[in-house]
Amino acid sequence: MKRRGLSGVVTIILIILLVLVAIGIIWSAIRPPIEEVGERISGDCLTLNVEPLSCTDNGNGAYTVNFIRNAGAGTLSDVSVVFYDTTNDQTQVVSWIANGGGLPLPELQTGLVTFNPALSNVDEVNVAAVTQPGDTPITCKIPESRLPVSCGSTN
Numbered sequence: 001m002k003r004r005g006l007s008g009v010v011t012i013i014l015i016i017l018l019v020l021v022a023i024g025i026i027w028s029a030i031r032p033p034i035e036e037v038g039e040r041i042s043g044d045c046l047t048l049n050v051e052p053l054s055c056t057d058n059g060n061g062a063y064t065v066n067f068i069r070n071a072g073a074g075t076l077s078d079v080s081v082v083f084y085d086t087t088n089d090q091t092q093v094v095s096w097i098a099n100g101g102g103l104p105l106p107e108l109q110t111g112l113v114t115f116n117p118a119l120s121n122v123d124e125v126n127v128a129a130v131t132q133p134g135d136t137p138i139t140c141k142i143p144e145s146r147l148p149v150s151c152g153s154t155n
Contacts, residue, residue, distance in 0.1 A: 044074030045140035048129035053110065055125040055151035063151055064114045067127045069105050076105055078130035080139050084148055085119040092117045095130075124148035 049070040056064045065081050079096040094115050105111055126148040129140040 044076075044131040044133065045129065045138065046074075047072040048074040048076055048131060048140060050076070050079055050111075050127050050129045051146055052125055052127050052149040055122075055149050057122070057151050058114070060116075062114055062116045063122055063125070064112065065125050065127070065149075066110055066112050068110045069107055069129075071107050074129070075131055075133075076129055077132040077137060079105070079111060080128045080130055081113055081115065082126045082128065082142070082148075083115075083117040083119055083122045084124040084126070085121045086123055087121045088119070090119055092119050122151050124150055 049072040050067055051070060053066040053068055055066075058064060063083065067079060067081070069076060069079075077097075081094045081096060083092045083094065085091070094113065094117065096111055096113050126142050126146065128142045130137050131140065132138065
């Protein structure tokens, strides 16, 4: 009785099938994180541009922040106002909408928010655009080139 091995054609077909199965297993493992990251990245963040104009310490723990939406396409759903206490290395983020802001804020228009942050010593403020392409709002990154605005006292 002669034993015969697998022919070359059958061996190649089995190798191709094993490779396809391996690719399918790997793809099913990495696809969900890739799709999740894709949902969090918004093209609007590349074109939306809001920047702080001024910050005033009203003297009673309240700060008034004036900001502008510069030219740039995109759907602005909110503006996050970031208060900095550089002495104690703390920050507090405040929603413009939740504090009486109104949308839509057209291009080249200004917004104003007055807020009493829980920080003990607010000395700077910055703003970030918020967009919502899906169910979850996305806060756009503040460009590194944009410096925060100093909060001065009216007194």
